[in-house]
Amino acid sequence: MDKIKVLIVDDEVEFATAVAERLEIRNFFAEVVDCGRDALLSLESSVPDIVLLDLKMPDMSGLEVLKKIKEMHPEVEVIMLTGHGSAASGLSGKELGAFDYMMKPVDFGELVETIKLAYKKQQRATTAD
Amino acid sequence: MFFFDFFQGADRQGGYMSFRIALFLSMVAISLVPGYVINGLTYGEYKKLLKSDERDQLLWSAQGGKKSLEVCVEECKSVVRFISMDYTFEELLDQDVASELFARIRAEYEGIVDLGVIDSDGIQRTYAGPYRLRGYDYSEQDWYHKILARRMYVSNVFMGYRKVPHFVIAVTNKLPDKEEYWVLRVTIDVKKLEDAISGIAVKEVRDIFLVDEDGVLQTASTLHGKVLGQYPNFSLPGSKKDGVITVLEESKGGHEMLQATIAVEDTPWFLVLVKEGYVHGKEWETFLRRLRILFVISFVVVLVVVYQLVNSLTDRLMDAEQKRQAILTEVEHSSKLASVGRLAAGVAHEINNPLAVINQKAGLMSDLLELSDDFGQKEKFQKSIDGIQGGVERCKKITHRLLGFARRMDVSLEQIDINDLLREVLGFLEKEALYSRIDIDLSLDEALPAIVSDRGQLQQIFLNILNNGIDAIGHDGAMLLETRQSGPEMIEVLIKDNGPGMTPDVMRHVFDPFFTTKNAGEGTGLGLSITYGLVKKLGGTIEIDSEVDVGTVFTVSLPLEQTHEAGEENG
Numbered sequence A: 001m002d003k004i005k006v007l008i009v010d011d012e013v014e015f016a017t018a019v020a021e022r023l024e025i026r027n028f029f030a031e032v033v034d035c036g037r038d039a040l041l042s043l044e045s046s047v048p049d050i051v052l053l054d055l056k057m058p059d060m061s062g063l064e065v066l067k068k069i070k071e072m073h074p075e076v077e078v079i080m081l082t083g084h085g086s087a088a089s090g091l092s093g094k095e096l097g098a099f100d101y102m103m104k105p106v107d108f109g110e111l112v113e114t115i116k117l118a119y120k121k122q123q124r125a126t127t128a129d
Numbered sequence B: 001m002f003f004f005d006f007f008q009g010a011d012r013q014g015g016y017m018s019f020r021i022a023l024f025l026s027m028v029a030i031s032l033v034p035g036y037v038i039n040g041l042t043y044g045e046y047k048k049l050l051k052s053d054e055r056d057q058l059l060w061s062a063q064g065g066k067k068s069l070e071v072c073v074e075e076c077k078s079v080v081r082f083i084s085m086d087y088t089f090e091e092l093l094d095q096d097v098a099s100e101l102f103a104r105i106r107a108e109y110e111g112i113v114d115l116g117v118i119d120s121d122g123i124q125r126t127y128a129g130p131y132r133l134r135g136y137d138y139s140e141q142d143w144y145h146k147i148l149a150r151r152m153y154v155s156n157v158f159m160g161y162r163k164v165p166h167f168v169i170a171v172t173n174k175l176p177d178k179e180e181y182w183v184l185r186v187t188i189d190v191k192k193l194e195d196a197i198s199g200i201a202v203k204e205v206r207d208i209f210l211v212d213e214d215g216v217l218q219t220a221s222t223l224h225g226k227v228l229g230q231y232p233n234f235s236l237p238g239s240k241k242d243g244v245i246t247v248l249e250e251s252k253g254g255h256e257m258l259q260a261t262i263a264v265e266d267t268p269w270f271l272v273l274v275k276e277g278y279v280h281g282k283e284w285e286t287f288l289r290r291l292r293i294l295f296v297i298s299f300v301v302v303l304v305v306v307y308q309l310v311n312s313l314t315d316r317l318m319d320a321e322q323k324r325q326a327i328l329t330e331v332e333h334s335s336k337l338a339s340v341g342r343l344a345a346g347v348a349h350e351i352n353n354p355l356a357v358i359n360q361k362a363g364l365m366s367d368l369l370e371l372s373d374d375f376g377q378k379e380k381f382q383k384s385i386d387g388i389q390g391g392v393e394r395c396k397k398i399t400h401r402l403l404g405f406a407r408r409m410d411v412s413l414e415q416i417d418i419n420d421l422l423r424e425v426l427g428f429l430e431k432e433a434l435y436s437r438i439d440i441d442l443s444l445d446e447a448l449p450a451i452v453s454d455r456g457q458l459q460q461i462f463l464n465i466l467n468n469g470i471d472a473i474g475h476d477g478a479m480l481l482e483t484r485q486s487g488p489e490m491i492e493v494l495i496k497d498n499g500p501g502m503t504p505d506v507m508r509h510v511f512d513p514f515f516t517t518k519n520a521g522e523g524t525g526l527g528l529s530i531t532y533g534l535v536k537k538l539g540g541t542i543e544i545d546s547e548v549d550v551g552t553v554f555t556v557s558l559p560l561e562q563t564h565e566a567g568e569e570n571g
Helices: A013-025 A036-045 A062-072 A087-095 A108-128 B010-086 B089-093 B095-108 B142-149 B190-198 B282-371 B378-406 B418-435 B455-473 B504-509 B527-537
Strands: A005-009 A029-033 A050-054 A077-082 A100-103 B112-118 B124-128 B152-154 B166-174 B181-189 B205-212 B244-250 B256-263 B269-276 B413-416 B438-443 B451-454 B477-487 B490-497 B541-547 B551-559
Touching (some): A005 A036, A013 A029, A013 A108, A013 B282, A029 A036, A050 A062, A062 A077, A077 A087, A077 A108, A087 A100, A108 B282, B010 B112, B010 B152, B010 B166, B010 B181, B010 B190, B010 B244, B010 B256, B089 B095, B095 B112, B095 B124, B142 B152, B190 B205, B282 B378, B413 B418, B413 B455, B418 B455, B418 B477, B451 B455, B455 B477, B455 B527, B455 B551, B504 B541, B527 B541
Parallel strands (some): A005 A029, B438 B477
Antiparallel strands (some): B112 B181, B152 B166, B244 B256, B256 B269, B477 B490, B490 B551, B541 B551
16 A cells, blocks of 8 residues: 655644654655645645645645645645634634644644544545546 | 622621611601691691680580570569569568468479568568568668669579578569559579579580679589689679680690680679580590501501612612622623633643644654664653653643633534433543542433533533532532523523532632632633633523532523524633
């Protein structure tokens, strides 16, 4: 089975790199970008399976990035990450097509489980096509 | 209750007390004074009326008495006049004729003592009667001279030769063909007058008698003794034919003696009636008694009515004030919660990002450690990392609660059976309660209607309160959950514990954020604050009643339906 490709979009680089490294240890393929624009640029060159997307970033908001991702690649599953307790933004994220939203600091085990669930959903969707 | 401390202030209480008293007194005055003024006026007017009425009555009685006395005297006079006209002087000089005449008159007219004929020299020529008075010389007597001056004469009462009080009626007749006069004299017993007087009926009269112009009693008086005694209070009525009223004595209690004096025409007498004022009379007493009863009844009625009125008025005022205070406090509380909430959310958000970094870095370290070969300090490293992660976990709990406290959460409404929900919540706590040896009993109203509310938030509410109770009890205790319908649109959940209870001071602050009685590090002081916010958001109220060493009761009231847009805004 191919490695699950995960793109981590977070301006908190230390967080993003640590998560990326831990995912790689667990046999994922992880890439890190620190802003929304870079995320969209990276999407042009290679399409990941899953995107971990921070809601709050300096250049553009997570929701905007989410919209763009879904426009470009509707098959990509996005998991929103937020340090804010706003369920409203999480929910509107879900309405915009995000797979789920999680609150920072996330339990790593849970994160991995969620990624796997999102991947399974994506696989089902693509095979069904 | 939660708002128990309003109106505890001595000032406020005192203020209401003096307000109450002032209101009470002024209302009593307003309602009683006019009545009593009218009462007083009536009293005075009635008294005046009674007084003038009794005077008039007394005068009428006197006039009536005078009339009947005049009739009585006139009767005697006409007898004498008749004899003097029917018999000549010569005929009457015959003792037999005189005696027979006397016997006839006596049989007809009571009270006639004797009869005499006196010639122009003042010698009694004929006498018929019980005494031996024939031949008596009256020429020196005062009345004889008075007779000669008048044709008809009625004397004062006197003793005379007979030693019995009597009066005389005499008629002077001219001898034919001479310038000389003879006198026909009839003596009448005072009893005749007294009988006439006793026939005069006067209500409540004390004394009734005749006096002459010198105040000498002409008939017996009840108060002043026998005939011919002196009556001290006499004063001439003057020219008034209808008689006069004089007040004899008056004392503070309104006791007075009224005296009516009236001249009896063509006699030397004055009729005197003495009578007590009506003030002693039954009518007056009855009137006074009624007045007093009315007075007392109206006083009592006014007192009771005003008391009730003032009470309900001040209660309402106090109630309104209390409600105002309650709303103020609630607004204050809510805004406090709101600002604290915003602050907490800000802090939590800022902390969550670095926490996430620490968490992932520590996780990474742990991962790397697992992948590396054993080295001397590996185990210690692992322990340190676990410590860091434990710390992060604790921080996360706090920040999540803070965010939960501040979060604008969407309310998802559904039909909920509160009884089921409570059983469910108890399920979470069973182990904890068992471990702490706390009995949790249920007293659920199975007929409780379902409510429309948010399940998750209700769970949170009851979980928080129950947890709070379990923490408060510590171990070995009991809790009781009760449900009931408290109104057409409300249900109530009561959570009672027999824990240590709270002081009023603690109770005041129990819903304040960050207020905790637990040791530092054990409680966030957010549990009940969040609970308070949640209950408000669901359109309910939460009240707390607690007594130290007895226990605490939380009462959560919830509406059957969500009327307002739930979850619109929350601090």
